[in-house]
Amino acid sequence: MIRYKSQKQRTLPGFDTPPDMILDPDNRWVKLSECMPWDDLAQSYHKKLSSTLGRPAKDARIVIGAVIIKHKLSVSDDETVEQIRENPYLQYFIGLKGFQSEAPFAPSLFVEVRKRMGQTVFDEFHETIIDAVEHRKARRIVESGNSDDGGNAAESDGKTGLAGTTETLAAEQSAPDESQNHGKLIVDASVVEQAIRFPTDLGLLNEARELSERIIDELHAHSSRPQKRKPRTYREVARKAYLSVVKLKRPSNKRRRAGIRQQLQLLRRNLGHIETMLTAYPYGTPLPLPNWLLRRYWVLPHLFEQQYEMYTTHTRRCDDRIVNISQPYIRPIIRGKQGKAVEFGAKISVSLTGRGLAHVDKLHWNAQHEGHDLQSQVEAYKKRYGCYPEVVIADTAYGSRDNRSFLKQRDIRFAGKPLGRPPKITPENEDEMKRLKAQRRQEYRQRIPIEGKFGQGKHGYRLNNIRAKRADTSIAWINSIFLVMNLLVLVQVFIGLKKIVINIAIWAKDTTIFRKIVFEHTHQFISCRNFSWQ
Template sequence: MQGKRQEAAQNLALGGRMYKRKSNQVSIFDDPAMFGGIPLNPENEWVKLAKLIPWWVFEEKYAEQFPSGTGQPADSLRMALGSQIIKERYRFSDEMTAAHIAMNPYLQYFVGLKGFTQAEPFHPSMMTRYRMRLGSEILQEVNDVIIGRKTVEDVRSKIEDRDDSNGHDDHSDDHDGAGGRGKGNQEPEEANSGTLILDATCTPQAIRFPTDTSLLDEARKNAERLIDALHKAGLTDGRKPRTYRVRAKNQYNGFSKSRKKTNRSIRACKRQQLNYLRRDLKAIDAVVRKHPDEWEKILTRWELERLGVIRLLFDQQRRMYETRTNRIEDRIVSLSQPWVRPIVRGKQNAPVEFGAKVGMSDINGFLRIEHLSWDAFNEGTTLQDSVEGYRKAYGHYPDRVLADTIFRNRENLRYCKDHGIHLNGPRMGKPTKDPIIRKQELRQEWLESGERGNIERRFGIAKRCYSLGRVTAKLKHTSEVMIHMSVLTLNLQKRLRLLLRFFFVYFKRLQVA
C-alpha cells in the first residue's frame, strides 16, 4: 500500500509534463553584472554559490523523469534544486521561500531566471513536487561533486556509460574497481593516504511524541471517521453501528488530564481504547463482508491506507498488552508516517529518537551520507562498505579511519589490518608494560578522539542551523530528500567559505609583496 502511495505521489509530482532545456536559462559563465537591467554584486553569496554547482551536468539525469514529449514544459533543475537550497539555507517554509525569491534579485539569479520579476516564479505547492522529482541519487551526485569526491567529467561519463550500456556487457568488469577516478579493478598502486571519519546520527521526524494511549485514541477517531463514511454511503443497511465515541472520548480525556499517570491507570486506559477500537474494526469488517465489491470504492486512497495502518497498530498494541511488554518488531509510532521507527540512541537528553538513522562520513570537513535507513541498524557493519567506497572514489585506501567504539569489532579490526589502515582506539589484548609506549598510545588515542569529534560538530551545525534536527516533510521520499538537502547545503557553505578564504589570503599576500 505504501508503494502505491509513493508511486501515485511521484506521478502527481510529474503531472504529465515534458522536460525541455531552456536556452535562455542563465549559465554559470554569464556575467551577473547586469541581471535584467539590475546590476548584481559578483561578490554576493548567491552569485558565488551559483558558480559552484554544475547545473548542466545533472540536468540530463533530471530530464529522465519526464519521458513524455508533450505537455507543459516543467521547471528546470536549477529552479527545483536552487529553491530547495534557499529553503535549507534560511530554514524558510515553502510559502516564505517563494515570497523571498520574488523579492530578491540575487535569489532569482540563483534559481536561473533571466531577469528580475516581482511575481513569484512558482506556486508554493510546487516545492513539494520539486522534492518528489529530486531523488536521493541526484542529490548524492551533486554532493560528491561539491566535496571533490567526483569531478564533472566523472558524472558526465557515468551518464554516457548508462546511455550506451546496451551491447557493452563484455566491458562491465572494467568498472567494478575504483570507478570514480578510473582506477579499474586493479590493486591500488598508491599508498594509503587521507583520514576517513565515520559516525551515525538520527534525524528526528516532526511528529508528536508517541504514547500507546494517544496512538490508540487517534486510531479510534480515524476508525469512527471510516464508519461514518461507510454509513453515509448506505453500506450499513440504514443502521449506524454503535461506537460509544462519547464515552471513549470522555475516558481518554480524563486519563490525559490526570497529572500523575500510574502504570495501573495507563494499562486501564489502553484496555479501554483497545476494546473500543476492536468494536470499530468489527463494524468495518461486517461492512466488508456484506459489500466486498463496493466498500473500497467509497473510501479514498488515504482512508484505505489509514485503515491498513490502524489494523497493524491494533495488532501490535494488543500483543504488547497481552504479553505485558513495551517492545515489538517494526513498532508504529505515527499513523500518518508509519515508516518512522524508534531509534535508541542512549543520549542523555533524548535516549530514544523517532526518525531515520543516517551513517555519514567526514573527509576534510565535508559530510557524505553513506547509509540511510528508517530501521535501526548497527553502524559498525557499514565500515567496510564506506572504506571500499573511499577507495573506489580516490583510488587508494585511507591511511586512518576514526570512528566510535561500536566500529571496533573483530571483523573491522581484521579488515583494517589486512589493508594497512589504522583504526583509532586501544589495541586488542593486554596493554603494554612499557610506560613510555603506553603514554604515547594514550596520547595518540586522546588526540584522535578529539579529531573524531569533528564529525560530531558537523552534526550539531546541520541540526541547529539546517533541517537535520527536525525533518518536517510528510512523505518518506521527501523526508529523505530533506536529509540530503541539509547535508548538501552545509557542504556548499563550507566550500564557499574555503573559496573566500583562498581569495583573502591571496590578496593579502599581494599587498605584502
C-alpha cells in the same frame, strides 16, 4: 520533458533589474551562484526525467536553487516561494533573467521534487561537489612559495615564475597512486528526528479510534442503503474516558491500563463494523475513501495487534513497533543520550573527509548497529577518490574484530584503542606506550569535526526536525541539508582560490600568460569575467 539552457553565460550585469535597483556583486547568493557547478548538477537531475514525454519541466537550476534556498534559510515551502518572489538576489541565484514580482512556481513543486529526487540523484550531487572541491583545492598554491621565492622570481623573470607555478599546479593535480592509501575517513552515526508527536499507547489508540470512526462515517455516507442505521461507536463516551486519564498529572498504572483496555475494546468493535461494511464492495472494487484515509486504515489492524499483545503480556515493547499512524515506517531508536533516551526518526551513517565534506552513506529506519556500515563506507571512499584512506577515525562502536580485520587487510589503520589486555609497562616500552596513548588521544579528538557537522545540521538547518510526511521525501529532505552544508565548504574553497588567482595576476604582470593559466587550471569553474585584467 527536459527543457534546460546552459548556465555558463549567466552574468550579474545581464540580470534585468528596475532602474533604481543596483545589485551587489559581493552578495552571498551571487558568490554561491558563481561557484555552483550548475550544468553538472542539472545533468544528474535530468536522469529522473524523460527527454521526450510529459510536460516541459521547470528549469533544473530553478528547482535545485529553490531546494538550496529552502534549506539554507530553514523555512517552509510557502515561505521559500515568498522569499524568492521578494528578493532579487534569490531570483538571480535560481537563474531568472530579471527581477519579477510574480512567484516563479507554486509551493507544491517542492513536494513533487522531493518525490523525484531519490538517493541516487543526491549521490551524484555529492560526487559533483567532491569533484569541484578537489579540483579547486588541488589548484591552491602554497603561500610560502608565493611570499618569498615566488616574489623574487616574479621580479626577475615573470614567465619563469609562472612556469614554476604551472608545474606546481600540474603536480598537485596528479592522481593518487592506487597502491597507496591517502587521506583520512571520519565516520559516525546519528538519529535524524521526525517532527511527530511523542507517542504513547493511550494516545495512539485514541487516534486510531477516531480514524476508525471517520472511516465508518465515510462508508455509511456512500452506502447504497443510506436509510440503514449507522453502527454505534460510542465516540462521546470514549472521548470523555480518554480525557479523564490524560488530564491526570501522574496517572497510576492501574488507571492507565484501564484506559488502554477501554480504547482497545472500542477500536476492535469499530474495526469489526468496518469489515462488515466493506463486504458490500466486491474484491477489486475501489473503496469510497480518500487515499490518505485508506492508507491509515491499512495501519489500524497492525497497530491494534501490537497494542493488544503488549497489553496482554504486560510489556512495553514489540517488534516493528508503530509509533505514528500517518508515518508507520518510523521506529523508536534507543540512544541512551542524556535527557533523550529514545529518538524517533531515521538513523544515518555519515562519513566526513579531511576536506570537510559530509555524505550520508546509509540511512536506516530501523535501529541497526552503525558498526556494520563501516566496510561499505570504506569502499565508497575508494570509489570516490581512487584509493583507500590511510586512517579511519571512529568511536569504539566501530572497533569490532570484523572491522579491524577488514581494515588490516587493506593496510588501513584504525585510530582506536587496540583490543585485548593492554601490555605490561616496562622501562623499555614506557616511552613507546606513552607515545601511542597520546597519538590515540589526538586522533580521537579529530572526531570533533563530524560531531560539529551534526550540530551544524541539527541546530542550524533543523536536521532534528524533519517535517516530510513520506519515507522518500524524508530522505530527500535529509540529503538536501547535507548538500547545503557541503556547498558552504565549496564557497570557502572558491573564495580562497579567487584570492590566490588574483595574487597570481598581480605577480605575473602578463595578461596573456595569466589568461592561459586561468583557463587551463580552473577549467569551467572560474570565469575570467570575475577578475580584472589591469
